[in-house]
Amino acid sequence: MSSNTDFVLAVEGLTVSFDGFKAVNDLTFYVDENEIRVIIGPNGAGKTTVLDLICGRTKATDGSIKFRNRELTKLREHEIVKAGVGRKFQNPSIYGDLTVFENLEISFPRGRSVFGALAFKRDEEVISKVHEVANMIFLGDQLDRQAELLSHGQKQWLEIGMLLMQDPDLLMLDEPVAGMSVGERQQTAELLRSIIKDRSVIVIEHDMQFVAQIADKVTVLHQGKILAEGSVDKVKNDPKVIEVYLGH
Amino acid sequence: MSYQGFGALFPKKEMLGFLVLAIILAVILPLTLDIFRLNLVGKYLTYAFVAVGLVLCWGYGGILSLGQGVFFGLGGYAMAMFLKLEASDPESTKIQSTPGIPDFMDWNQLTELPFFWEPFHSFGFTLAAIILLPCIFGYIIGVAMFKRRVGGVYFAIITQALAAILTILIIGQQGYTGGVNGMTDLRTLHGFDIRTDSAKYFFYFLCVALLFACLFAAQFIRKSKLGRLLVAMRDKEDRVRFSGYDVANFKIFVFCIGGVFAAIGGAMFTLQVGFMSPTLVGIVPSIEMVIFCAVGGRLSIIGAVYGALIVNAAKTSFSESFPELWLFAMGGLFIAVVMAFPNGLAGLYNTYAAPKVDALFAKVFSKKPAVAAAPPPPATPLVNKPVATKTETPVIPQGALHE
Numbered sequence: 001m002s003s004n005t006d007f008v009l010a011v012e013g014l015t016v017s018f019d020g021f022k023a024v025n026d027l028t029f030y031v032d033e034n035e036i037r038v039i040i041g042p043n044g045a046g047k048t049t050v051l052d053l054i055c056g057r058t059k060a061t062d063g064s065i066k067f068r069n070r071e072l073t074k075l076r077e078h079e080i081v082k083a084g085v086g087r088k089f090q091n092p093s094i095y096g097d098l099t100v101f102e103n104l105e106i107s108f109p110r111g112r113s114v115f116g117a118l119a120f121k122r123d124e125e126v127i128s129k130v131h132e133v134a135n136m137i138f139l140g141d142q143l144d145r146q147a148e149l150l151s152h153g154q155k156q157w158l159e160i161g162m163l164l165m166q167d168p169d170l171l172m173l174d175e176p177v178a179g180m181s182v183g184e185r186q187q188t189a190e191l192l193r194s195i196i197k198d199r200s201v202i203v204i205e206h207d208m209q210f211v212a213q214i215a216d217k218v219t220v221l222h223q224g225k226i227l228a229e230g231s232v233d234k235v236k237n238d239p240k241v242i243e244v245y246l247g248h
Numbered sequence: 249m250s251y252q253g254f255g256a257l258f259p260k261k262e263m264l265g266f267l268v269l270a271i272i273l274a275v276i277l278p279l280t281l282d283i284f285r286l287n288l289v290g291k292y293l294t295y296a297f298v299a300v301g302l303v304l305c306w307g308y309g310g311i312l313s314l315g316q317g318v319f320f321g322l323g324g325y326a327m328a329m330f331l332k333l334e335a336s337d338p339e340s341t342k343i344q345s346t347p348g349i350p351d352f353m354d355w356n357q358l359t360e361l362p363f364f365w366e367p368f369h370s371f372g373f374t375l376a377a378i379i380l381l382p383c384i385f386g387y388i389i390g391v392a393m394f395k396r397r398v399g400g401v402y403f404a405i406i407t408q409a410l411a412a413i414l415t416i417l418i419i420g421q422q423g424y425t426g427g428v429n430g431m432t433d434l435r436t437l438h439g440f441d442i443r444t445d446s447a448k449y450f451f452y453f454l455c456v457a458l459l460f461a462c463l464f465a466a467q468f469i470r471k472s473k474l475g476r477l478l479v480a481m482r483d484k485e486d487r488v489r490f491s492g493y494d495v496a497n498f499k500i501f502v503f504c505i506g507g508v509f510a511a512i513g514g515a516m517f518t519l520q521v522g523f524m525s526p527t528l529v530g531i532v533p534s535i536e537m538v539i540f541c542a543v544g545g546r547l548s549i550i551g552a553v554y555g556a557l558i559v560n561a562a563k564t565s566f567s568e569s570f571p572e573l574w575l576f577a578m579g580g581l582f583i584a585v586v587m588a589f590p591n592g593l594a595g596l597y598n599t600y601a602a603p604k605v606d607a608l609f610a611k612v613f614s615k616k617p618a619v620a621a622a623p624p625p626p627a628t629p630l631v632n633k634p635v636a637t638k639t640e641t642p643v644i645p646q647g648a649l650h651e
Contacts, residue, residue: 081491106480120474
C-alpha cells in the first residue's frame, strides 16, 4: 500500500469511522528517529484515538501505520508491543493490588507466554533492571509499597516506569502530567528528557508550557485532521491554531 | 514476600496454614470421627477441589464461572462410567435381555454398548479422561469466550447456561447416561469393593492426598509470575495486554486448571459416595460451589477448603433437623459474606487472628531474631484490603463483595 521509508513511524491515510463519524480522517504524519512529537488539539480532536490506532486498541477503517516499515494495522495488541511500541494510558493504569516491584517486573520483556510466566525466575537481571528503572522514576525507596497507595503523580511515574521496563523503540504517552502538581511536572519533564534518548516519543499534552519544554515538533489535530504541524513557535503563531485551540 | 531473591514458594506463615490443615484432615478428623462421618467429610472435600480452582479463576483471575458443576460432572461421570462397566459384567447382569451392558441401558432398550463407552473399560483411559476431558472442554469454551473478550457477567451467564445444558443433556439421554437417576449401584474398582469401610478409609486419605496435590499446584501458580499476572489482569486487563501479553491465553489456562481440579473432585465424589447424578452438576450445585469459595475467602486456597467443609457440614446438620430451612440459611450465609466479611473466613482470620498468631510466633521464636524481628507482613497483601475488579455480575453481586 505505502512504500518503505526511513521514518520510525509512518502513518498514511489513516481513517477510522465509528458508525459513520470519522474520528480520524485521512491522517498522514511521520515520526523521525529520536524525535519527540507532541500532539495537541481541542477535546474530541482524535488525539487519543490516534494512539489507540497505533497500539492496536482500535482497528483502522482505512490507511496504514508502519513502524520501522512493518505494518501494524494487522497485528494484535501484544504483537505490536513485541514489535517495540509502548503506550501509557491517560489515567494512570497500574496494578493496585501488586507492589511497585511487581508492577515493574510484569513489564520485563521475558516470560510472556503462559508457560514462560510459570517458569519465570526473578533473577539478578530482573532485579537490577527493576531497581534501575525505579530509581529513574523516583520510586527507588517505594518498591515494597502496594501501588494502590501511591499518590497520583507517583502512579503516573510508575506507569512510565513500566514502559521503560519494556524498553520500547516508540513510546506513546497520553497526558503524562495531567493532574500533577507543579513540582511533579518539573520532575516529569526531567524524567522525559532523560528517557527519550535512543527512542522516539509521541506525547499528547495540553499544558503548552510543558509542550514547549519537551517538543521537537508539534502536530495540531482538529476534528480528526491535521490543522498544523511544525515547531512549537510556528504552531503557536498559526492563526488557525489560535482560533480553534489556543485562543486569543 | 520480599522482592529480593526468588520468593520462597512457602513463606513460613503460609506453611503453617498448610500444616494445620494437613493435621486436621489427616490426623484429627480420622481419629475423632466414625467412618460414616469421615466419609461425609470426604464428600465435602471433593467440593474443596472445586473451591480451590475457583480461588484461582475467580479470586485471582476475576473470571467468575457459575458452571464448575460441569467439570465436576465430567470427572464424576468418567469415573462412574468405568465403575458402572465393571459392575455390569455378563455374570451379574445375566437377567437382562442384553447381559454385559449397564442396567439402565437395558431398561432403555439399548442392545449394545455405545461406542463412546467402550474406552471406559480401561482404567488408564478413565484416569486420563478425568484430566483431559475438562482440559479440552475448558479450552474450547475458553477460546470461544476469552479470545473474543467475553468476560465478566456475560461469561458467568454462559457458564451457567452450560451447566443447565449438561443437566438437560444427561437427563434427556437416559439410555446413554442413566438419566435423572444418574449412575447408581457402583460396586468395585478393579475388584476392590468401594462400599466397605476399609475402602472408605482408603478413598478418604486418597482424597486428602489429591487435595494437597491440587493445593500445592495452586500455590505454585499463585507464587509464580502467572499468579501476579492474574491479579494484574483482574485489575487492569488492558495494561497487561499492552505490556505484551496475550491475555486470553492466561484466562484459558486458569479456567482449564480450575476445571481439572473440579474434575478430580468429581471423580473422588463418585468413588466415595458411590453414585453420580445430574443433580450434582447443574446450576444449583454450581452456584453452591461459588458460595463455598466465597465463604472460605476468594483469595485464599486454604480458606476455600475450610469454606467447603464448613458450609457442607452446616448443610448436612441443618437439613437433618430443619430440611425446609436450609435454603434460607444458605441465602443468609451468602448475604452475610457479601455484607459483613467480603474476604470470607480467610479475611476474618487475617484481620483478627493473624496478628495474635504472629505475636505468639514472635514469642516462641524469640531466640531467632531473624524471625521474631521481622515485622509481620501480610501473608498476601490482597487479602487485607477490599479489591476492586472490573467484573460485575447481577447473579452474584460481586461488586458488593469488594466494598
